[in-house]
Amino acid sequence: MTLASTPQTKPLTEAELQKINAYWRAANYLSVGQIYLLDNPLLREPLKQEHVKPRLLGHWGTTPGLNFIYVHLNRVIKKYDLNTIYIAGPGHGGPGLVANTYLEGTYSEYYPHISQDAEGMKKLFKQFSFPGGIPSHVAPETPGSIHEGGELGYALVHAYGAAYDNPDLIVAAVVGDGEAETGALATSWHSNKFLNPVNDGAVLPILHLNGYKIANPTVLARLSHRELESLFIGYGYKPYFVEGSDPTEVHQKMAATLDTIIGEIQGIQREARVHGFKERPQWPMIILRTPKGWTGPKEVDGKKTEDYWRSHQVPFGDVAGKPEHLKLLEDWMRSYKPEELFDANGKLIPELAELAPTGQRRMGDNPHANGGVLLRDLIMPDFQNYAVDVPTPGKAIAEATKVTGKFLRDVMKQNLESRNFRIFGPDETASNRIDPVLEVTDRTWAAQILPEDDHLSPNGRVMEILSETNCQGWLEGYLLTGRHGFFSCYEAFIHIIDSMFNQHAKWLKTTRHIPWRRPIASLNYLLTSHVWRQDHNGFSHQDPGFIDHVINKKAEIIRVYLPPDANTLLSVTDHCLRSRHYINVIVAGKQPALQYLDMDAAIKHCTKGLGIWEWASSDLDSEPDVVMACAGDIPTLETLAAVDILRQNFPDLKVRVVNVVNLMKLQPQSEHPHGLSSKDFDTIFTTDKPIIFAFHGYPWLIHRLTYRHTNHKNLHVRGYKEEGTTTTPFDMVVMNDLDRFHLVMDVIDRVPKLGYKAAYVKQKLQDKLIEHKQYITQYGEDMPEIRDWKWPY
């Protein structure tokens, strides 16, 4: 562990320095132009009111810093022929990234109407944050972006996700000092404990310490130098400070520091690649302390603006109302001397243009930032080989996730060489029983390893950290750069990444309609240790609401599966791993449980998405009296047990059992591409019979999906109604009225023809429930008739 000292050399010749500074001026000029101007892009005439946008939207404060970093990265990319992408944590600095990709030429290649001339520049300015134009952030529309940076906090996890298994890549990750206060960002520094210099690329974090956020100083900016340095040393980095406000000086420092750092990165990699991984290196990072709104107006209306939070957004508005603001704007823009930067046609002069790298070395054109173009299919073993033997429904026992764990193991195995598949989880891979993967790979661990450690290795491909945000962010970065992944998590705690999920879903939705963006692999969740089997951890671990959250997002992106047993889980998992550009949510239990479908039946059932289970139904040659629907493993179990009770007590009752694997099937076709036609829905669920629906999650979700269907009026849903504690598994369903006895009582209440006999049955069931409570309170486990129940037919 060593302290870094900022190199004191001045690697730039005077000419180089001037050029770099000029290039930076050009980027700053174009950034301000985007925020303010509608016309007169090159200021060839005096600036007038009508050249200025009526609504001024955008963020200036972070932009000069982002531009500064860009031009310096360009320099080292060229000098060392680096393969580099740029992640802008403060994604609100959109104008800067657009300006730079425009200067380097990629922008006009992707968007030919934004040409590199006066006309193009005018359009470039107008389109920014303008209706019909482009977003204000480093959005999917921005070439070179895999990170919008709208919701702050994920710059570094995305960067690491991109770097894993990309040995040649250097991911420069700019972290806002405000962003650094978020929880997700604060823990993501530890990602270096999961990076192997042999097979992974490098992440170069650049803390953009411009001192301020929207209306406050930042915490990190107000630490002493020594505290700040200690913090990053503690995080495992070697922090280089690049500080100042005089561009000439800071250019030299930045160039010298980057030269040193690139040397160090290459040294670390060479060492590890030649001699093998020895110990976690102390990776270099940069702390760039420069003024917020650098080179912008020092004061506006007498108030400090440069080097202050007032420059965060648009440093001054009301250009129409205050002529002095128009003047301020013109002076500011002219301070960059556009006439020295752009030629007569409005094109960047060649002496400056040549500073940028060329082709795919340009950060705007790096294929890693458009992962779909690099994506290769996984080599997939035949999932049918992992089938559980189910000679007859409802008798065999298996652990669904464990079975799928074996399938995942072989997916892992067959793609070990391609190094394009990883599994993620917050310390729960074993707990969630997909640990068979550890037979072929280890847990990723580049920190200290002790002899007693179990399957830890810097080469491991199972990424475990007790941070759902890290898992999610790494996976996103990994997928966005064209690889595959799988995330298993406790169902309740996946809510920790609700917001990250939102952002990824929005990214997928938008990129689907950007022609040059290619589809990426789906983000696959396996939610297990679910609400019905967290009886031992209690109420805090019981929450099935993630799917409610998920289906608010665009139907074209969202898929939700509730396979009832091991073979259906296999089939669904196979399907998800092959899919593209979706978010797939699979909910399945990990406990030993009854198996219903053999592999053939499972494939058919999953392909249809929902269907009548003939073997469990008694309405084959007649109209049903009641439809017993179910979705989820536990509700399926309870439904079948209820059907058993019904058969015994009401042998004449015609029961139809419908199981739902693909939740989206329940929606009308108009709402989701998977939706059943009304015709099909009516055929399966009838138009007038009572439906008792036993659902894994909150019951109203089923209403929300089905309210447009004809028979919705007869739909009665049981599900989780937020009752729970530490108790027995069966008691959990009892507490929520989802148990077999309640389901039968629901049928009795809704099927009039059951008549007088029903009263006795109902009473018997109520007695059973009392017996159940007494039994568990005494013995602490469920009654044998419950625990050992099997489908008896």
Add this chain to the structure above:
Amino acid sequence: MTLASTPQTKPLTEAELQKINAYWRAANYLSVGQIYLLDNPLLREPLKQEHVKPRLLGHWGTTPGLNFIYVHLNRVIKKYDLNTIYIAGPGHGGPGLVANTYLEGTYSEYYPHISQDAEGMKKLFKQFSFPGGIPSHVAPETPGSIHEGGELGYALVHAYGAAYDNPDLIVAAVVGDGEAETGALATSWHSNKFLNPVNDGAVLPILHLNGYKIANPTVLARLSHRELESLFIGYGYKPYFVEGSDPTEVHQKMAATLDTIIGEIQGIQREARVHGFKERPQWPMIILRTPKGWTGPKEVDGKKTEDYWRSHQVPFGDVAGKPEHLKLLEDWMRSYKPEELFDANGKLIPELAELAPTGQRRMGDNPHANGGVLLRDLIMPDFQNYAVDVPTPGKAIAEATKVTGKFLRDVMKQNLESRNFRIFGPDETASNRIDPVLEVTDRTWAAQILPEDDHLSPNGRVMEILSETNCQGWLEGYLLTGRHGFFSCYEAFIHIIDSMFNQHAKWLKTTRHIPWRRPIASLNYLLTSHVWRQDHNGFSHQDPGFIDHVINKKAEIIRVYLPPDANTLLSVTDHCLRSRHYINVIVAGKQPALQYLDMDAAIKHCTKGLGIWEWASSDLDSEPDVVMACAGDIPTLETLAAVDILRQNFPDLKVRVVNVVNLMKLQPQSEHPHGLSSKDFDTIFTTDKPIIFAFHGYPWLIHRLTYRHTNHKNLHVRGYKEEGTTTTPFDMVVMNDLDRFHLVMDVIDRVPKLGYKAAYVKQKLQDKLIEHKQYITQYGEDMPEIRDWKWPY
């Protein structure tokens, strides 16, 4: 900034040491007993199968460490007469906290049937993680708990929230080394920049570095000593290392360190309280490195267990199947020598019992951990004094959140002396326009302050950090200890705390039914900068789904308000601040907007929760042809503008306008205590007329709430359907078909009697929409007729 050196003194006499160790053995014994035993609690006879629980549920690994800390805190509480509460980050160590509160006597006071004798101990053991018993975690049922610790990550934010404005309190916060990997925890260390030693209490963080989590080592445990120390120095602490596995040695170290630290804390406080706040102190903390599962079985079935992750849960199960496990259990439990610890009746012997503090100094009985008993009403100014003048509906303009900001300012002012009200926000207080509060208080800031800083002070009561998790956690801790608060946040990013919200809602639900827990103040959210007015930040900032998430939780806890203008927002805010034990979500815009109701009307409207707006309706003396319902400020605006168009084009059409402030009113009474009766619902919404409902959020939420009502079949909802970008405000509603023109077209499509004329109107509206698109694409702002529209009647 100084380095700590672990004191080398041995403050405990041999006798003291033996006693402390014995007390710890007693706590460990009771913990193991809870996990394993049904009977034979004192091991007065040889252990048999039938004494052991059939299902073994619980977590041993963290427990000895938690117990160790507890007894040492007891020592210093007694020695220095400290006022201390204990927050167990690894809340899965429930047996430990239960054991300790039992030993100190509080447990039996709260739960008299769990008496301090053999009979009580037997019940204590049986009830743990047992049906009808108590949860496995440090749940609301546990005396002294404000922190269940089920979902990991919030120990430290809760601790700081408890410490703010409690100058005499020391909050000991045990942080699991796994927990420390979570994002929320990683950033919460910075809470020390917001703590003022003059008026706030102290937080004593104890990093419980037992090396492991569920099935992995922890990141922090595998840093070098120097990195670890650097990290915490960087976080602003003075870390004291207490390390070892020989209890005798570690007891002395812990005692010496705690003596030193208590001295330092008191020194810091004395200095600041006598001489005023000078600079942020370097608060002490402890890094306690002891084995996971300390004193438990070293090996189980030949596998390393103590000092390893295998001791995380139940170190060995299958006591029934493996006699050697029964033996292991008995040996383990006897190793604590229960016969030396408990007297003939099974009560802790007096020599040990006297080690615990007495009365409310006992951590299980500290009133701060049952905040409701300390809660005092806020002194409230009359909100009507802040009323916006609304002489006639739909003409005046005001900024709703700014108006409420003035009310909040005076709430703040009137309670400054009581120091029991704080406002929280992720750097958005000014952006969300509740900055009038800064006229009477500052932003909390105990870090470096520069001359140019604006309203920063260590005495400030507005807490801003760019971490939604910190804001939420601080507020929770503050409320749970009996104070009041208000959290304003961008609507989209509140999803970052979805999961924390869940846990708090569960806490409230459970505590409501624990008689000795007293109600606490409600958690109040103001969600602003909402989906319809994030047009400048674009798609990533547009998400109204938090309310969907919220209403999955228990109706008795959840309240959701969508006030349409400033006076209604005032009335709602007043109501929320006075309420108890709820989570109130208020959604309201911050932009200048039309005002509809004068204060009188606003109060009536908010009290009803929803109502017909007569002044906007045209069905006063007849049946309506259509009901135009709306909830949320922007939908209300668009609805009224649509009604205007309808009036102009179809003067005979009878329109009823219904505005909804209290969303829960829409549910049936059976589902929510606020729900309208079916009768009232039918009267207002009719039983057979089309309802066009313009909603702030995702449209299906309204269906979910109303599907049981008679007229649901005629309900047509418009809302956010996940379309958005950087554009104009009106274009946002157009993109989602929620604009006035679409709403009118919806009426045309659903009211048959409009007849042939309607075709022309529809075409005119379609033309308007095209005109709109053309206009904004050219000018970048909305058409004047849209921007300047007012209610013209």
